[in-house]
Amino acid sequence: MKPSTRFFALAALATAYALPAAAELPARKFLPASLAATIAQTAYETCAQQGYHVSVHVVGSEGQSIASLRGDGTPPHTFENSLRKAYTSRTFSAPSGEFAQRVKDNPTTGAVHLAGVIAAQGALPIRIGDEVIGAVGVSGAPGGDKDEACARAGIDKVANLLN
Numbered sequence: 001m002k003p004s005t006r007f008f009a010l011a012a013l014a015t016a017y018a019l020p021a022a023a024e025l026p027a028r029k030f031l032p033a034s035l036a037a038t039i040a041q042t043a044y045e046t047c048a049q050q051g052y053h054v055s056v057h058v059v060g061s062e063g064q065s066i067a068s069l070r071g072d073g074t075p076p077h078t079f080e081n082s083l084r085k086a087y088t089s090r091t092f093s094a095p096s097g098e099f100a101q102r103v104k105d106n107p108t109t110g111a112v113h114l115a116g117v118i119a120a121q122g123a124l125p126i127r128i129g130d131e132v133i134g135a136v137g138v139s140g141a142p143g144g145d146k147d148e149a150c151a152r153a154g155i156d157k158v159a160n161l162l163n
Contacts, residue, residue, distance in 0.1 A: 031058070031126060031134040035158050036066035039126070039136050043154030044069045047141050054140035054150065057083040058126075061133050063090050063116070071140065078140040085123035085147070086137030087116045093132045097121030097144055122147030126155055128162050 036058040047054040048071065055078040058067040070079045088096045092111075096118070103112050103119035112119055121144025123137035136154050138147035155162075 028061070029128045029131055029133050031060050031066060033066055035161060036060070036134065038158055039154035040067040040069050041154075042157040043136055043138050043150045044071055046153040047071075047138060047146070047150040050141070050146070052141040052146065052150070053078075054138050054147065055079040055082040056136065056138050056150075056154070057086040058136045058154075059083070059086045059090050059134050061090070063087045066134065074140050081118065081120065081139035082122070082137040084116055084118035084137070085120055085139060086135045088118055088120075089123035089125050089135035089137060090132065091117060093125055095121070095125070095148065096123035096137065097148060100144070120144055122151065124148060124151045124155060126162070133162075 040056045040058045043056045044054060053073040054071050055074050056069045056071075057065055060066050065083060068079070068083070085096045088099050091114070092099050099111075099117070100119040100121050103109050111117060122139055123135050125132045126134040126136060136151045138150045141147045141150065
């Protein structure tokens with residue numbers, strides 16, 4: 001058999017095995033950058049209207065940053081905190097405040113030592129149905145409950161598109 005014929009035969013065989021595998025890949029929903037930007041901007045504006053100087057991060061399904069805002073006059077730590085809150089919420093598929101309560105109830109929780117995780121209220125998961133596609137974290141308002149309320153406003157702004 002000529003080398004070129006052997007090459008094409010092997011390529012055809014590899015393609016035959018690859019096609020069924022590709023057809024079985026799961027369809028995944030994701031958070032588009034445009035929606036992440038809208039969520040971040042709305043969360044920021046909601047807090048700013050109340051006089052809070054905040055930073056906001058929106059992360060995707062794998063915890064990667066998609067959109068971020070450092071508000072005017074915010075202390076430097078708020079930028080990192082908003083990212084860590086969002087990452088925590090995404091990691092545990094729950095509000096970051098729930099993780100903070102778990103740590104308060106059991107200070108020996110090992111997960112608190114994971115890189116990027118923080119036990120602080122102020123972030124919420126972003127869902128399409130039961131699937132978590134990201135999270136939004138806010139930091140800088142006078143209390144995690146106020147940060148969380150601004151995060152909620154960001155999600156609520158695009159809720160009709162999360163289906």
